[in-house]
Amino acid sequence: MTYLAVPAVMAGLLLLAVLTTAERAAYAAGAGEERGSLQPLIDAAKKGDLIIPPPGRYTGGVVVTKPITIDGRGKVTIDAGGEGSVIILKTDGATVKNLHLVNSGDQHNDLDSGVQIRGNFNVVKDNHIEECLFGVDMQQSNNNVVRRNRISSKSDNGLGLKGDAIRLWYSRNNKVEKNIIRNARDMVVWYSADNIISGNDVADGRYGMHFMYSKYNLVEGNSFYKNSVGIFIMYSDSVVIKNNRVFQAQGAAGVGIGFKEASNCDIINNQVLYNSTGLYLDLSPFQPDTTNRIYRNTIAYNDVGVLFLNDWTGNLLKDNIFASNSHHASVSTFAGAARNVWLGNYWDSYQGFDQNKDGIGDKPYRLKVYADTIWMDVKETAFFRGAPVLTLLDFLERLAPFTTPLLMLEDKKPRLARVFKPDTLGAKTNNNRGRLLETFGAVTSPSDK
Numbered sequence: 526m527t528y529l530a531v532p533a534v535m536a537g538l539l540l541l542a543v544l545t546t547a548e549r550a551a552y553a554a555g556a557g558e559e560r561g562s563l564q565p566l567i568d569a570a571k572k573g574d575l576i577i578p579p580p581g582r583y584t585g586g587v588v589v590t591k592p593i594t595i596d597g598r599g600k601v602t603i604d605a606g607g608e609g610s611v612i613i614l615k616t617d618g619a620t621v622k623n624l625h626l627v628n629s630g631d632q633h634n635d636l637d638s639g640v641q642i643r644g645n646f647n648v649v650k651d652n653h654i655e656e657c658l659f660g661v662d663m664q665q666s667n668n669n670v671v672r673r674n675r676i677s678s679k680s681d682n683g684l685g686l687k688g689d690a691i692r693l694w695y696s697r698n699n700k701v702e703k704n705i706i707r708n709a710r711d712m713v714v715w716y717s718a719d720n721i722i723s724g725n726d727v728a729d730g731r732y733g734m735h736f737m738y739s740k741y742n743l744v745e746g747n748s749f750y751k752n753s754v755g756i757f758i759m760y761s762d763s764v765v766i767k768n769n770r771v772f773q774a775q776g777a778a779g780v781g782i783g784f785k786e787a788s789n790c791d792i793i794n795n796q797v798l799y800n801s802t803g804l805y806l807d808l809s810p811f812q813p814d815t816t817n818r819i820y821r822n823t824i825a826y827n828d829v830g831v832l833f834l835n836d837w838t839g840n841l842l843k844d845n846i847f848a849s850n851s852h853h854a855s856v857s858t859f860a861g862a863a864r865n866v867w868l869g870n871y872w873d874s875y876q877g878f879d880q881n882k883d884g885i886g887d888k889p890y891r892l893k894v895y896a897d898t899i900w901m902d903v904k905e906t907a908f909f910r911g912a913p914v915l916t917l918l919d920f921l922e923r924l925a926p927f928t929t930p931l932l933m934l935e936d937k938k939p940r941l942a943r944v945f946k947p948d949t950l951g952a953k954t955n956n957n958r959g960r961l962l963e964t965f966g967a968v969t970s971p972s973d974k
Contacts, residue, residue: 558580558581558582559581559582560578560579560581560582560583561583561584562583562584563578563583563584563585563587563595563603564587564588566578567587567588567589567593567595570591570593571591571593572591572592572593573592573593574593574594575593575594575596576593576594576595576596577596577597577598578595578597578601579600580598580600580601581600581601581602582602582603582604583601583602583603583604584603584604584605584606585603585604585605585606585609585610585611585612585626586605586608586609586610586611586612586613587603587611587612587613588612588613588615589612589613589614589615589616589619589621590615590616591616591619592616592617592618592619593619593620594619594620594621594622595619595620595621595622595624596620596622596623597622597623597624597625597652598623599623599625601623601624601625602624602625602626602627603624603625603626603627604627604628605626605627605628605629605630605637605657606628607628607629607630607631608630609629609630609635609637610629610630610635610636610637610638610639610640610641610657610662611626611627611628611629611638611639611640611654611657612624612626612639612640612641613640613641613643614640614641614642614643614644614647614649615643615644616644616647617644617645617646617647618644618645618646618647619644619647619648620647620648620649620650621640621647621648621649621650621652622648622649622650622651622652623651623652624652624653625652625653625655626639626640626652626653626654626655626657627654627655627656627657628656628657629656629657629658629659630658631658631679631682632658633658633688636658636659636662636664636688636692637657637658637659637688638657638658638659638660638661638662638688639652639654639657639659639660639661639676640652640654640660640661640662641662641664642661642662642663642664642666642669643664643665643666644666644669645666645667645668645669646667646668646669647666647669647670648669648670648672649661649669649670649671649672649674650670650671650672650673650674651672651673651674652674652675653674653675654674654675654676654677655675655676655677656677656678656679656680657676657678657679657688658678658679658682658687658688659678659688659689659690659692660674660676660677660678660688660689660690660691660706660709661674661676661690661691661692662689662691662692662694663692663693663694663696663699664694664695664696665694665695665696666696666699667696667697667698667699668697668698668699669696669699669700670699670700670702671691671699671700671701671702671704672700672701672702672703672704673702673703673704674704674705675704675705675707676690676691676704676705676706676707676709677690677706677707677708677709678690678708678709678710680708684710684730684731684753685710685731687708687709687710687730687731688709688710689709689710689711689712689713690704690706690709690710690711690712690727690730691704691706691712691713692711692712692713692715693713693714693715693717693720694715694716694717695715695716695717696717696720697717697718697719697720698719698720699717699720699721700720700721700723701720701721701722701723701725702721702722702723702724702725703723703724703725704725704726705725705726706725706726706727706728706730707728707729707730708729708730709730710730710731710732711730711731711732711733711734711735712725712727712730712732712733712734712735713732713734713735713736713737714734714735714736714737714739714742715737715738715739716737716738716739717739717742718739718740718741718742719741719742720739720742720743721742721743721745722734722742722743722744722745722747723743723744723745723746723747724745724746724747725747725748726747726748727747727748727749727750727752728748728749728750728751728752729751729752730752730753731752731753731754732752732753732754732756732757733747733749733750733752733754733755733756733771733774734747734749734755734756734757735754735756735757735759736757736758736759736761736764736787737759737760737761738759738760738761739761739764740761740762740763740764741762741763741764742761742764742765743764743765743767744756744764744765744766744767744769745765745766745767745768745769746767746768746769747769747770748769748770748772749769749770749771749772749774750770750771750772750773750774751772751773751774751775752774753774753776753778753779754774754778754779754780754783755769755771755772755774755780755781755782755797755800756769756771756781756782756783757780757782757783757784757785758782758783758784758785758787758790758809759785759786759787760785760786760787760811761787761790762787762788762789762790762812762815763788763789763790764787764790764791765790765791765793766782766790766791766792766793766795767791767792767793767794767795768793768794768795769795769796770795770796770798771795771796771797771798771800772796772798772799772800773798773799773800774800774801774802775799775800775801776801777801778801779800779801779802780800780801780802780804780805781797781798781800781802781803781804781805781824781827782795782797782803782804782805783802783804783805783806783807784804784805784806784807784809784817785807785808785809786807786808786809786811787809787810787811787817788809788810788811788812788815788817789810789812789815789816789817790809790810790817790818791817791818791820792804792817792818792819792820792822793818793820793821793822794820794821794822795822795823796822796823797822797823797824797825797827798823798824798825798826798827799826799827800827800828801827801828801829802827802828802829802832803824803827803829803830803831803832803850804819804824804830804831804832805831805832805834806831806832806833806834806837806840807833807834807835808834808835808837809837809839809840810839810840815839816839816840816841817839817840817841818841818843819840819841819842819843819845820841820843820844820845821843821844821845822845822846823845823846823848824845824846824847824848824850824853825846825847825848825849825850826848826849826850827850827851828850828851828852829850829851829852829854829855830847830850830852830853830854831853831854831855831862832854832855832856832857833854833855833856833857833862833865834856834857834858835856835857835858836856836858836862836864837864837865838864838865839865840865840866841865841866841868842865842866842867842868842870843866843867843868843869843870844868844869844870844940845870845871846870846871846943847870847871847872847873848871848873848943849873853872853874853892854892854933854934855894855933856933862933862934863932863933863934863935865934867890867934867935867936868936868937868938869885869936869938869939869940870890870936870939870940871939871940871941871942871943872890872892872936872939874892875890875939875941877890877939879941884940884941884942885938885939885940885941886938886939886940886941889935889936889937889938889939890935890936890939891932891934891935892932892933892934892935893930893931893932893933894930894931894932894933
């Protein structure tokens with residue numbers, strides 16, 4: 526790797542060597558200086574060059590067509606002036622880091638972005654991207670890394686008119702990790718496979734994580750909070766969601782983790798707390814002979830723990846903790862959720878004993894619905910949930926039922942402890958996951974050792 530040398534007329538625009546202590550002080554002093562366009566430096570660079578521009582404010586957009594490294598060292602701002610994208614990578618193997626990227630255009634059709642990636646094996650890391658419609662946009666781009674960036678969208682746009690913080694389109698084997706995202710629309714994956722989304726902190730958006738028509742992706746160790754929806758999987762298969770924290774998806778449409786015609790997914794060891802709806806399932810799983818496996822999650826302090834839009838089957842809910850939800854489970858239609866398999870979950874409303882001390886209740890946990898069938902059948906009455914009149918009606922129904930209660934679900938082996946060793950019940954798991962395990966070796970369900 527070499528440092529780029531340029532003619533004398535450009536000498537003030539480029540650091541040619543590692544800085545001394547005195548030079549660093551001078552370097553920092555020029556951070557606000559207007560420097561003009563960065564494009565001439567890019568054009569003059571050779572393959573493998575490291576460009577360290579002196580501190581200051583440069584004009585964009587910048588187009589990179591060769592594998593070079595641009596390192597702003599935290600002192601360089603590139604401003605697109607409200608037109609187009611700030612940086613476009615039309616190459617393989619480039620690195621863009623430690624830059625402040627601002628003021629992209631506002632055209633959704635053009636995907637005006639902080640960084641557009643149109644190549645493979647590029648790295649975009651440690652940048653601050655703000656007032657850019659889209660943060661990082663990838664199209665038909667594989668094996669890229671987007672790491673430790675701070676990203677926000679246009680502050681003046683309403684949530685629906687903002688762009689996506691990170692967007693993948695027909696892109697594979699990318700890593701999106703440890704980014705901090707605020708006030709953007711979505712982080713979205715379209716028609717893409719084998720990507721890893723890990724360690725990100727996403728708040729104040731619409732969809733914290735959104736999959737559309739995508740397969741074999743991993744979402745692990747992220748925090749999603751105060752978004753309209755935490756994670757939503759739509760028309761997608763074989764997605765693994767594990768070890769995430771999904772908090773405070775509130776409002777009428779607030780959902781922690783949602784499924785729409787999603788099949789063969791693993792939802793493992795997530796904390797789903799303080800949401801309007803913890804888990805939401807609509808026609809999922811959709812593909813025949815598939816199962817969604819929902820294991821070892823803490824689903825607590827939600828209005829509804831698990832909401833089924835319809836009377837569907839094919840979901841295995843095992844070893845989860847259901848605590849302090851207003852309603853542990855519900856179905857939007859006048860039906861129950863008993864056709865799904867509920868096994869070995871902890872229920873804070875369980876009333877029973879454990880005479881043989883095996884940690885499993887002696888009788889099944891049966892969730893029956895009494896007066897709550899009113900708001901399930903007549904949606905407008907949901908406004909009165911928790912009102913004294915419905916509470917009294919529910920009490921009278923339980924005391925002396927004058928209608929047949931609805932069996933919402935049955936767990937034949939309810940656990941009595943909130944802390945337990947998982948996978949002692951031997952539940953059958955789906956073994957049609959070779960592609961997924963090959964891609965993410967360490968990702969295992971309870972029966973995969």
